[in-house]
Amino acid sequence: MTQTLSVNGIRIELIDRGQGNPLLFLHPGIGIDPDGPVIERLASRMRVLAPTHPGFGASEAPRSFDHIDDLAYFYLDFLDQLDLADVVLVGVSFGGWIAAEMAIKSTARISHLVLGNAVGIKVGSREDRDIADIFAINEADFLQLAYCNPDAGKRDYKAMPDAVVRHAARNREATARYAWSPYMHDPKLRGRLHRIRIPTLFLWGMHDRVLREDYGKAYCEAIPGACFERIERAGHFPHVEQASEFAEKIFAFVAAR
């Protein structure tokens, strides 16, 4: 079920499902589908906490929230408020960026970090576009870049309830609020990733054309001891296209480390 929770006076939506060790799932810019299979799979073995980021969906955002650090500190406070320990922190794409920014600040309440096709760092030269400019392409082209099977991301806005369409509009705006410039990354992050000393797993949808795989590899190499695993038949959102495999790989990693 989706509930609401206030952290620092900011009211957000939260999915809280399943039992066991806590797993905090940070969604990508496209938001989170509470009825999507990944929540169900993860909740089969763990307590899944999947908040909607401030500014996205139906979650509030104060006007001052305009930087990825605002979200990273928000979720560190979230973990404090819920008094969670040994949390498996999972983030995909934009959510992976938040997770990495949290982990360089404090892993006191986090046991494992899992980054799915995460953005957040600068890898190439100043004239290389590491991350596809999603604000400079139309939706059909985005689907081609982001999915192994573009139909998996198609939406029929005319058939959707008003609130869901409104949330889609808010998701696009909120992504730009935090990630317009520097585009989808924090120039300081790569040089701080060495601070992450907890077991870290990169899950990489192989058919992602928003990011190249060598971007993920460079990200992985910057975190001491981090592992890199591919997910086939998935693009930028492996938790959507291969939800079961995504969940199983996380369970196996947590059990082994």
Added chain:
Amino acid sequence: MKVYHFTEQPYPDAWKDHGGSLRVNLPNRKCDPAIAADLLHRYYDEWLLADELGYDIMLNEHHQTATCMSSTVIVGLSVLARQTKRARLLVLGYPIGHRGDPLRVAEELSNIDVISRGRLDMGFIKGVPYEFAASNQNPVGVMDRFWEAHDFILKAMTTHDGPFNWESEHFHYRQVNIWPRPWQQPHPPIWSTTGTKSNARVLGERGYVIATLGTGYNTRPLFDAYREGYMSKGHPAPAADRFAYLGLVAVASNERDALSRGELLASYPRTSSIVYPPFRNPPGYLSVEDNARMLRGETPPRSFTKSGRAIDMRTASVPELIEAGILFCGTPDQVYAQLVEFCDYCGGMGNLLMMGHAGPMSHADTVDNLTLFAKEVLPRLTQYKQPAAATATAA
């Protein structure tokens, strides 16, 4: 009424082969600098003629586009501040929502005001949606940034006792003390544009000049929202000089020539929205509600004819553009009658921003258009008695 001559300073040679986008991503190899130089000198010559003919002058800027080569309006203002003799120089607009450095804006505009000995009108705008791709400024929160830049520029222009400090959400300065300070006191007049009633009301509350473009016979609700805002501050009804409207104007000694001139001017509304679609609506530029409507494929019409029929100004015929009050076109008598009817409809409109040139209109045609209007229409408009302000709010 005051009449400002305006052209977007287009590069129409590139319009034939644009591959679906005249803005942002049209490769600049399609721009021949020699042709650009000839065109720009010609446009400046036409503004100098306008100065002699009794017009005031309006300039603007756009970025990465073949529709408008004025990529920095300060250059045009600089040339004309020195070369013109009497015309007011209106910049509409200066896109301060895209500017990273409002201190530079305050310095530039103060310089222009001093060189022109107080002839500058400052139109501040947030900037058009597709140019956030060019400026890389965040479209989310642009109005907050706009108003902070506005506040800072006015503070810089009106502080005369040495440096002041500014450390706020968007801009940071510690020793602000501009030289020269503006000629006009306390600062040059402020104008802005809008297409929404909520913004029109805000402009009214501040008493700035409101300008609209392409709103035709849908302008009155915006002007009335302005009036409400203006009077909410305890003022009597605003005079006609608070209202401006950008109209295409084609005049000729006979109707047939005027209509063919109108076709040339219609190239402006027909080309101005040719831009690769993803750049048209950057995130956060429109409200969430408007974006939700767009996701559903709903786009409300913006332009209406006198009889209330919606038209699309990108595809409308010349007669439709005339009927919608977007194009004023005909013999001098006809154009005068059309303009007066429009002013009456608006409840008073004291500044005609006259697009007297657009697209491929030749120099000879432009000179003839400007000269005939100045001789036959402008004197009558100067004499024209605007509807009384008190009755303007009764509608």
